[in-house]
Structure formats: C-alpha cells, structure tokens
Amino acid sequence: MSKPKILFEAGPMMDIKKTGVGYYVDYLVRNLGRDHGDTLELVGYYFDFLNRNHKQAPEISGVRFKKISLIPGKLLSLTRRFKFQPPLGMFTREPADIVLFTNYVSLPVSSHKKVAVVIYDLGFLDHPEYTQSVNLAYMQTFCPPSIKRADIIVTISEFTKQRLLHYFPDLTANIIVTPIPPVPVDTTVNTAFSVNLTTKGIKPKQYILFVSTLEPRKNVQNLVKAYAQLPPEIRNEYALVLVGGKGWKDEEIQQEIATQQAAGMNVIPTGYVTDQEKAALYANASCYVLPSHYEGFGMTPLEAMQWDIPVALSDIPVFREVAEDAAVYFDKDDPENIAATIASLIQDTDLQQKLISAGHRVLTRDTWTNNSHLVYEAFTNNT
DSSP: OOOOEEEEEOGGGGOSSOOHHHHHHHHHHHHHHHHHTTTOEEEEEEEOGGGTTOOOOOOOTTEEEEEEOSSOTHHHHHHHHTTOOOOGGGTOOOOOSEEEEOSSOOOOOOTTSEEEEEEOOOHHHHOGGGSOHHHHHHHHHHHHHHHHHOSEEEESOHHHHHHHHHHOTTOOSEEEEOOOOOOOOOTTSOOOOOHHHHTTTOOTTOEEEEESOBSGGGTHHHHHHHHHTSOHHHHTTOEEEEEOOBOTTOHHHHHHHHHHHHTTOOEEEEESOOHHHHHHHHHTOSEEEEOOSOOSSOSHHHHHHHTTOOEEEEOOHHHHHHHTTSSEEEOTTOHHHHHHHHHHHHHOHHHHHHHHHHHHHHHTSOOHHHHHHHHHHHHHTTO
C-alpha cells in the first residue's frame, strides 16, 4: 500500500530571519518527518525564481523539497491584488492526497485532493485595527474562503479554535489544536552581556523585560506609562528593556518612549538582537512582562519561563490558556494596575518562586511529538 502524500507550503520555513509562522512550520515539518516519515510522503514546495534568492532547502529526514524556479512567487502576490486566486496547479503539478497550506490562505486545488490550512489567529476579524491595512484587505478577502473550504484546520490554541467556531459556526472541517512548545534552550551557554547590550546601559538583574515587535497590538504604550508609575525606589533600581524590531504604525509608541525618556525614565529599546543576546537578556532579567491586547498564542512568556523568570501578562483568554497559574495577570488597559502588578512581582520573592515552580510544570505540558501525532492522525483519517 502506497504512503499518503502530503504536499505542503514550505515558504515560511525558508526565510533566513524566520517569523513565528516560519518557526512553527519548521518544527512541525521536522517532527512529522522524524516521527511519521516512514508512513507519510512529505513534499514541500517553495518559490525561488531563477534561483535568484539562492534558497537552500534544509535536509530533513523523511521530507523532500520541490523548488519552483521558473515562475516568480510575486506572480501570486500580483494576482491577489486583483482578488484572484490562481490554482496551485499553475505553480506545481506534484500529485498529492492532501495539500497543507501553512500561512492562513489556501489556493484552489483539484477536487480529488483534500485541503488543510494552518490558522494562527483571527486578529483580522477580532481586532482589525491591529492589522496593517494592506495585509487586512488580503486576509479579509482570502482567509475566510480558505477556512470554509478546508477539510482540516490546524491551529495553535483552543482560543483560536473557539474564535473559528464563533465566526464560522457551520464548519465541517476537522479542527486540530497544536499548542506551540518553546524551542529548548541551552541554559549552560554563555549569558554574559555583549558589548552591544552593555553600551545600552543594561545591568544584569536590574531590569524588567519585554520581548516582541513594537506594534500597536503589543500595547507597548501602556507598558511604558505603567513603568513611569512604578514607585521611585523600583524605577531607580530597575530599567524597562524593550527588545524587538520596529513594527508597523509605531509612531505613537516611539513618541511615548521618547516622552518618558525625556522625563528621566530609564526606558531602553534595544532594537533587533541576536539569538545569543536574547538568551542573555532572558537569563539576566528580573521579570518578564507582556501586555498584549490580542494574541493567537504567546510564545515569549514560555521562553521566559525556561530561564526561570517570573512572568506578568495581560488578562486575556489566550494567556490564561498558555500560562495557566504560572503568571500573574493585570488589566491591559490600566497602566496603574500594570504598575501595581509589576511592583508586587518584583518585591514578593515568595510569589516569584511560586510562579517559577508553576512554570516548570507548564513547560512539560506540550510537545512537538504530540503535535505531529495529532496532525498525522488528521491526515491519515482524511486519505
């Protein structure tokens, strides 16, 4: 009996600087290949027109890659501007039993193939104000029909599954929830600060840490305002370190940072940092804070827990799902409440140890092996 063939969209995992989507696809594919490559045929397609980008497919056990070099990927972007979805067969005629689209949107496929799509969140419906206008139009045009025609939907949280059922109550697709385990860290690595971090004025164990792109959805402005409301004795000892690259529509965020810096607040934006620098920042932080308005999951709190850093989060449903009792929660819209929560976390060593201990348990809850098994079962039950 031949093995079921899964053709998957590999583009997100090919980027040198991967986004969260890229890392998710990479780990899911690696674990499917390792755990089920003997009973599934996995083929990933990606664009590299005339080999101009020199993309090199990774070597993954049980996985084969197919480069599309004669048709530019930009052609797909162009057709979508005119609200047209070309069929997958225009780009590749690789036969398959199931086609897995890994980034929200599917392409039309022949009727004998099943379609699976990964949906990370429904922010474009829940909070369109937090989505870039160009991306919003794309998502609102192409994502809902992709959801409706899918045979399998893979998502990353129970929260997103429930939002799917809220907006699409007539779904017949099999919805699989695959929570994202953090990438294991080597806690024995050198976590001394680089010259780059030292010259920014960051002192080990004397800062409150935030890690994410500076964009409206992350609620950075309220975090900066909250820092300014901390008791002077805490502000004098602890800086607020904002780790993350420049995001879209960040003008008001940058203005708030500049205003508080001018008022003498020790707010330190680092911009982009290397993986080694990020590890050092986690390892030497006093606490980790993420005040997001909205998330589909939330990886960075789990990353902080791996370094035994106590965590404070906005009180939104998905964070309660992700962190359970391994974090303290605050009202994201109230800088005074955010400040009070941070202050109590910094001053209460018993609370810190309680959260760190709970974090150890949370970190053992989800595994990529379990995720690959869930997806494998969905695939084999639909072929």
